[in-house]
Amino acid sequence: MAAISAVFTIARVADMLGEDEDLLHEVSLDMEPEDGVLWIYGIGGEEVLAFTAFGIENLRDLIPLYKKPVPGP
Template identity: 65%
Template sequence: MHVNKVHAVFTIARVAKDLGEDEDWLLDVANGMDPEDGVVWIYGIGDDSVMAFTDFGIENLMEFIRIHKEDPELLRR
């Protein structure tokens, strides 16, 4: 039996605040991440949804941030 070892996730707003990054820019950067990278979508009532990250996802996101800051043109492609 598979046991999920994720005990908490952090919303993109929380991660943006903690990392001192703009939330909209961070959403663009994280848009290329997959569930295997530690990103999940949390769905509420109706169309309400928010991107969230596991601890592993935050680590991966920090690497994505570094890559995008080194080459800002990546988001324009």
């Protein structure tokens, strides 16, 4: 496995994929660091969700599962 050389914030990934940040956050709850998701901690308690390139690939695969329509009555 290649070393991680860059990560992309959730806002950047949402823009790249044309998706809502809230949806990406929901999807990320089922992901582990091994899946390419991580938190970046800054000063003053700042926290930013970020994804590696592998994490973005995983998001692309998972997003359709979260967008399936719920059957109606």
